[in-house]
Amino acid sequence: MEILKPAAAGTLESSDAQVTVEPGDGKIELSLSSSVMNQYGRQIRDTVLETLDRLGVTSAKVSVVDKGALDCTLKARVECAVFRSMDASDKNIPWGGAVR
Amino acid sequence: MKNYVGREIPDYLLVNGKEVYQGKNYMDGKYLQKASPKTRRYEKPQESKIVASLADALRHCGAKSGMTFSFHHHLRDGDFVVNMVMKAAIEELGLEDLTIAATSLGAAHDPIADYIEQGKVVGIQTSGIRGRMGEVVSAGKLKTPAIIRSHGGRPRAIEGGEVHIDIAFVAAPTSDCVGNCRGIGGKSNCGSMGYAMTDAKYADHVVVVTDCLVDFPNMPASVEAIDVDAVVVVDSIGNPKKIASAAARISQNPRDLMMAENVAKVIAATPYFKDGFSFQTGVGGPSLAANLFLEQYMDERGIKMGWAIGGICGPMVELLKKGKVGKVIDVQDFDLDAVNSIHQTPNHFEMSASQYANPANKGAFVNKLDFVVLAALEIDTGFNVNVLTGSDGVLRGAPGGHPDTAAGSKCCIIVTPLIRGRMATVCEHVVTVTTPGDCVDVLVTDYGIAVNPLRQDLIECLDNAGIHHVPIETLKEKAYSLVGRPDDLQWEDKVVAVLEARDGTILDVVRKIHPYTLD
Numbered sequence: 001m002e003i004l005k006p007a008a009a010g011t012l013e014s015s016d017a018q019v020t021v022e023p024g025d026g027k028i029e030l031s032l033s034s035s036v037m038n039q040y041g042r043q044i045r046d047t048v049l050e051t052l053d054r055l056g057v058t059s060a061k062v063s064v065v066d067k068g069a070l071d072c073t074l075k076a077r078v079e080c081a082v083f084r085s086m087d088a089s090d091k092n093i094p095w096g097g098a099v100r
Numbered sequence: 101m102k103n104y105v106g107r108e109i110p111d112y113l114l115v116n117g118k119e120v121y122q123g124k125n126y127m128d129g130k131y132l133q134k135a136s137p138k139t140r141r142y143e144k145p146q147e148s149k150i151v152a153s154l155a156d157a158l159r160h161c162g163a164k165s166g167m168t169f170s171f172h173h174h175l176r177d178g179d180f181v182v183n184m185v186m187k188a189a190i191e192e193l194g195l196e197d198l199t200i201a202a203t204s205l206g207a208a209h210d211p212i213a214d215y216i217e218q219g220k221v222v223g224i225q226t227s228g229i230r231g232r233m234g235e236v237v238s239a240g241k242l243k244t245p246a247i248i249r250s251h252g253g254r255p256r257a258i259e260g261g262e263v264h265i266d267i268a269f270v271a272a273p274t275s276d277c278v279g280n281c282r283g284i285g286g287k288s289n290c291g292s293m294g295y296a297m298t299d300a301k302y303a304d305h306v307v308v309v310t311d312c313l314v315d316f317p318n319m320p321a322s323v324e325a326i327d328v329d330a331v332v333v334v335d336s337i338g339n340p341k342k343i344a345s346a347a348a349r350i351s352q353n354p355r356d357l358m359m360a361e362n363v364a365k366v367i368a369a370t371p372y373f374k375d376g377f378s379f380q381t382g383v384g385g386p387s388l389a390a391n392l393f394l395e396q397y398m399d400e401r402g403i404k405m406g407w408a409i410g411g412i413c414g415p416m417v418e419l420l421k422k423g424k425v426g427k428v429i430d431v432q433d434f435d436l437d438a439v440n441s442i443h444q445t446p447n448h449f450e451m452s453a454s455q456y457a458n459p460a461n462k463g464a465f466v467n468k469l470d471f472v473v474l475a476a477l478e479i480d481t482g483f484n485v486n487v488l489t490g491s492d493g494v495l496r497g498a499p500g501g502h503p504d505t506a507a508g509s510k511c512c513i514i515v516t517p518l519i520r521g522r523m524a525t526v527c528e529h530v531v532t533v534t535t536p537g538d539c540v541d542v543l544v545t546d547y548g549i550a551v552n553p554l555r556q557d558l559i560e561c562l563d564n565a566g567i568h569h570v571p572i573e574t575l576k577e578k579a580y581s582l583v584g585r586p587d588d589l590q591w592e593d594k595v596v597a598v599l600e601a602r603d604g605t606i607l608d609v610v611r612k613i614h615p616y617t618l619d
Contacts, residue, residue, distance in 0.1 A: 015521045036522045038492045038616045039586035045618055068521025070583060 001098075003060045007085035010069075010077035017069040019048075019077040021085050024059035028052060034066035047071050051078040055098050105484055105533045107608045113598060119605045124507050124538050127603040132460050135261025137304045140329060148277040149331045154188035154309070157330040158267070161305035163189060166197045167266035170299045173204035173228070174271065174283065174290035174432055178342030181271040181309050183211050184334065190220045199223030201263050203254060203295040203453065204498055207231035208342070216242050225263060227251055228498025229488075229597075237596055238494040240612040246495070246597040248488060248534075248610075251431070252457025252464060252504035253602040255298040260460060262604065268303035270296045270323050271337045275310035279328025280321035283433075283450075284443060286312030288338045291433030291442045292412075293322035297452035300327045311337045320443075322450060348413040348435045350392055351385035355546050359386040359515050362544045362567075363473055364393030369565035370558060372470040372510050373397070376406035376426070380466075380505050383413050383434050384475040386515045386544075391415045398424060409456065409465045410501065412438040412448075420445055429465060431456040431501075457504035459602045466501070466508030474502055476516045478523075478530040481572050483537030483552045485514060486530035488599065491523045493589045493613040495597060499534040503602045506539035511558065514540055518547040524579035524586065526572065531589060532599060533608045547578050590614035 003023045010018040014035075034044055044066055051074070052060065060082075066074070079099050083089035093099060101109055103120035114120065151157050169189070171182045182202065189195045198220060200212065204227040213232035215221040222243035229237060229246060237246050249257060257263045272281035273289045283293045288311055300306050300323045308323070308331045317325075351357065363386070367373050379394070381387045392415070398404060405425040408416050412430045414437030419425045427447045433439045441448050457466045466472075477497060478486040485506075488497045506512040516525045526545065541558055543550045550572035551559045562569050591611040601607040 032618070036491055036586075038589050038613070040522055040584065041616060041618055042587060043584050068523065070522060 001056045001082060001086060003057060003082065003085045004087070005085055007081050009080035009084060012065060012067055014067050015069055015073070017064055017066040017074050017077050019081040020063040021081045022061040024061050026059050028058065029061045031063045032066065035068050036066070044074060047074050048078055051075045052082070055079065055082050057082055103606065105482065105536050105607065107533055109606045109609060110595060113595070113606060113609070121536060121601045121605040121607045124536065126605065127459065132260050134259050135264065135302065137302050139304060146278065149279055149328060150277055151330045151332055154185055154332050155192040157307045157332045158189055158193055160330050161267045161307060163193060163195060163267060165195045168199040168201050168223070168264060170265040170268040170303060171200065171202040172271065172293070172296040172299060173202060173206070174293055174295060175288065175338035175343045177206050177208045178339035179208045179271065180336060180338050181269060182209050185269050185309070186212060186215060186221070190215055196220045197222050199225065201225040201265060203251065204228035204500070205230070205233060209233055219243060225249065227254065227500055229495045230497065234495035238610070238613055240594050240596050242596065245595045248499060248597055248599045250457065250499045250503040250602045251295070251453050251501040252459055252466065253600050253604065255452070255454035255458040256460040256602070256604060258298055258302045259454065259458070260604070265299060265303035267305040267307060268299040270300060270306060270308045272308050272310040272323065273337070274312045274314045274318055275308045275331055276314055276316040276318040276325070277331060278316060278325040279306070279308045279323070279331050280316070280318040280325045281308055281310070281323040282318050283322055284439065285314060286310070288336065288340050288343060289439050290343050291439035292430045292450045294431035294451050294456060295453045296323055298454050305329045307332060309334055309337055311335060344433060344436045344439045346436060348383055348388060348415065350415060351389045353385060355517060356385040356389050359544050359546055360389035361393045362549060363390040363513055363515050364397055365567055366513060366542055366544065366549065366562065367394060367471055367511070368397040369561045369567055370511055371561065375403040377470045378406050378468060379408045379471050380410040380469055381473040382475050383411060387473045387475055388413070388415060390473050390515070391419065395419065395424060409469065414438060417441040417445065417448070420448060457501050459504065459507070464508065466504045469505060469509040471511050471513065472505040472509040473513045473515055474506065476514050476525065478525055478527055479514055479516065479540070479543055480527050480530045481576055483540040483543070483572065484530050484533040485535040485540060486532045488534045489532040489610055491531065493531055493591065495610060503535040503539065506535045507602060511542065512540050513542045513544060515544045518545040518575060518579050519583050522583045524576070524583050526575045526579045527586070528576060532610055534599060536601065536607060543572060543575070545575055548575055550575055590616065
């Protein structure tokens with residue numbers, strides 16, 4: 001999937017994460033900050049990258065401001081931001097396929 | 101050297117008789133040589149001890165570089181006094197190499213972080229350390245490791261001469277012209293002044309800082325004029341809104357209420373729950389809500405609480421006024437209901453920190469305690485509790501009376517949600533041990549109850565009452581299944597804080613946190 005325009009999903013509430021995606025230049029550039037960085041930084045990064053990979057995103061600038069979100073929340077926010085960036089978030093969402 | 105709770109304590113800290121933690125009651129029966137202060141004689145009658153400024157008071161007490169100043173934290177996050185005094189000492193008198201020995205420090209004391217960074221404040225001894233001060237100490241900027249003690253450990257250390265206070269500063273809501281202080285009757289009331297009492301008795305010099313001068317004699321005094329060198333009247337000692345919150349309200353959060361109900365169930369299942377039992381609870385959501393459910397069990401069984409101690413807030417005062425608790429003995433007040441009740445409601449008494457929790461005196465109140473209900477930032481499978489360091493290893497809490505009440509009580513119940521955000525509260529190893537597992541009996545979470553295997557008697561009580569419980573490992577695995585297994589924190593060698601067990605042995609150390617990198 002191709003990121004067409006900047007889009008965001010999520011909030012800065014505790015236990016949530018705010019994910020912003022922008023068109024990239026051929027690679028994934030991830031900037032990550034987290035309230036649980038020292039204990040979960042790597043796991044959060046891996047979850048975000050895996051989710052992008054599953055969605056077929058290979059070029060994007062991605063920013064994640066994590067406030068202690070669980071993995072399921074992180075995945076949902078990344079998916080939503082990506083679909084919004086390509087105006088594909090209103091219908092025909094591939095539940096159970098790319099989104100799981 | 102590894103201590104009783106498996107923590108590695110560097111040998112260089114084990115000097116001058118310092119030992120590692122050896123388990124509870126290790127010091128029982130040993131003798132303590134008490135220290136005594138060197139105090140000035142005021143033989144010539146004095147009309148008044150009021151001096152014009154804090155700087156004058158400091159000069160009057162012979163303040164010089166290298167001294168230890170003590171403070172108490174009854175004004176909590178509203179306190180102005182610590183910052184005022186340190187500013188006068190450092191910026192007006194030009195003092196340096198100062199040590200702050202406070203009963204606790206909080207976000208109100210952020211400006212002290214600057215003095216630490218400038219090297220003017222070189223030592224911190226406290227129960228609580230938070231905000232910017234916690235950050236700069238964690239970053240290794242304090243010249244000597246901070247020493248963290250419980251509320252009972254502090255008077256022990258003072259009385260035993262491990263902390264020598266050169267000048268104690270008493271933040272007094274009211275004082276007369278010679279230094280008889282009370283926590284009520286002024287404009288910045290805090291109620292009990294229990295933590296200031298030991299300081300005033302063992303300091304070489306005592307300065308009273310007040311914003312409400314009252315007629316002599318201000319009686320009955322919490323800190324007495326016989327121990328006071330000087331009185332300073334300032335515009336304001338603190339922000340009343342932050343000293344005592346509006347009445348502590350009982351949580352409406354269903355998760356808190358469910359846990360509180362289970363706490364009360366556990367209490368009611370033990371043999372200590374009988375007429376005249378004693379009780380302390382924290383002011384956190386589920387701990388405080390336990391009051392509510394406990395009252396129902398008391399009514400059902402037709403029994404009353406004999407006495408309650410601790411930091412006191414509204415719901416306990418309510419029970420006292422309803423005649424459901426015989427006496428409330430109070431070392432600190434958390435809300436206006438409590439502040440307005442102490443010395444006013446019959447049987448609501450004040451006590452000193454030593455009387456409350458000191459393990460080295462001849463019988464503190466905590467030793468007679470049946471139940472204590474406490475919160476935790478983390479608890480591990482050895483039932484060790486952390487209430488000091490965050491999941492990033494930074495100092496942002498306080499042992500307070502936690503280790504003292506846990507050790508003294510017959511049944512110590514920790515109540516905490518299983519996870520907070522992505523943090524597993526029940527974990528394999530807590531970041532810092534602040535209350536050792538041999539003092540903790542029951543854990544109540546929103547996902548189940550666990551009993552310390554050291555307490556087979558309590559396991560039997562719960563079984564007989566049909567209260568389901570699981571091994572604590574089960575709760576830990578449940579937590580990790582929700583949030584994932586955390587990576588271990590990365591530390592540097594440098595010790596930034598030493599955590600003393602209440603008996604003075606070393607329970608744990610906090611090291612400088614290693615900057616985190618993703619790769």
